[in-house]
Amino acid sequence: MNDRLPAVVEGYLEAVDRADRETAVGLALGLLDTGWSAADVLVDLVAAAQREIGLRWQTGRWSIAQEHAATHVSDLVVSAVASRTPVPTPRGHAVMACVEGEWHALAARIVAETVRAAGWRVTFLGASVPARHLVSYLHQTGPDMVLLSCVQPNRLVRAARMIEACRSAGVPVIAGGPGFGPEGRWATAVGATAWGATARDAARLLDRHRHPGFAAGPVRPAGSDEYVAVLRRRREVVERAVRAVAPPPEHAEELATAVAHLVDALAAAIRVGDPQLLVDFAGWQVELLSTRPGRTGLLDTVLAGCASVLAEHPTARDYVQHARAAVAETTA
Structure with missing residues (x-):
């Protein structure tokens, strides 16, 4: 083959x-x-x-x-x-969901069907599942495990909230997707029982952690709650960045969305205590913008705006400085 x-x-x-x-x-x-x-x-x-x-x-x-x-x-x-x-007799029940705000559901579907073929009953909840609805469903159905997909690391704060809700309901979580970082480095930081790189990994991990209640219970708190303050000022950062860049009206919404994602990545980096998350996310945006004519200089302007708005938040300021240095090196 x-x-x-x-x-x-x-x-x-x-x-x-x-x-x-x-x-x-x-x-x-x-x-x-x-x-x-x-x-x-x-x-x-x-x-x-x-x-x-x-x-x-x-x-x-x-x-x-x-x-x-x-x-x-x-x-x-x-x-x-x-x-x-053909589906063998179920060996247990797993719920597959995408992090709230995550609309890339195909990878999760592939995991769900691979796990089903391995002998599990799988309930696929689809894209962007709100935490409160997920935990309500868990109480109703009592599955053995939740499989949680996250493609983008800027959604890790939401992933952490979903995992906390699952574990408080007594259901452990196996995380999957690049949003949890290279080799899943941020998965345990947000409370996941384990992380799998592929759908085959998910099936193997289900067998290893199949017992209900394994590693369930409250998630350890974040090292710093400064990420909450960053998220509270998200709109302010977005508005400042849009004013600074002054894009044509037809591109204003696209820019606002990109800035919001960057703020979410900053909050996620603080939540897991790793500035590399923001550096990597900014690097990905540089690569993406390099294919859009006339857009390569925007990111530093946006990061400068973030630093200005969040000047009184030391961790945020430090992480943004890391990202700006990396962007400058990449675009030099």
């Missing part, structure tokens, strides 16, 4: 680039017929292709419309693979 994999993924990418659902679904089901497992198709084909699709959008090679069309086809492929996969 390994020798064929690059060519198979490339053929799949060509199909989704054309939004050719019949070819993409046929390719995936054909692999099942030749002996690939559901996990092989979902992880090594669909998930691998989605990483490349995201990269093509990030580098400006694909438009948002192309990315959306390709992702829709991949979603149909996941459904087709799931419908062809």
Whole structure:
């Protein structure tokens, strides 16, 4: 399988680039017929292709419309693979959810279907699940574990709140997704029982931590509550940045959203006690802006505005200085 994999993924990418659902679904089901497992198709084909699709959008090679069309086809492929996969007797019940504000649900669907194929009953709650609704559902259904997906680290404060709610309800959480940092370095800082890099990891971790109540209970508090003050001043930072940049009216909302995400990343960095989270997030924004003509100089202006508004918050000020230095080095 390994020798064929690059060519198979490339053929799949060509199909989704054309939004050719019949070819993409046929390719995936054909692999099942030749002996690939559901996990092989979902992880090594669909998930691998989605990483490349995201990269093509990030580098400006694909438009948002192309990315959306390709992702829709991949979603149909996941459904087709799931419908062809026999499900053994359930070994337990897991709930799969995306962090509130997280609308990238395909990766979570891939995890849900891989775990289901491994013999678990899985309830997939979808994108952007509010913490209060998740904990209410846990009390109603009593699952063994929650699988929580987070793609962007700027949503880690929300992830921490969701994990705290789950553990207070007696249900441990296995975290997944790049939002929890390289090698999941921030997962335990926000209270997760464990972190898995892939859908296969999620299935293995469920077996290891399958007993109800494992590592449940209150999450240890953050080292500093300064992140709360940062979030309270989020609107002020956004308004200051928009005034400083003075974008054309048609781009003002886009800029405001980007600044809000940056403030969220700063708050998340303070919450987990790691300035590298903000540095990495700012670096990602530099890379993204480099594909948009005339936008590369904006980030330092925005960070300077953050530093001005949050001057009386020492940790925030220090973390922003780290980020500005990294941005200056990157763009020099």
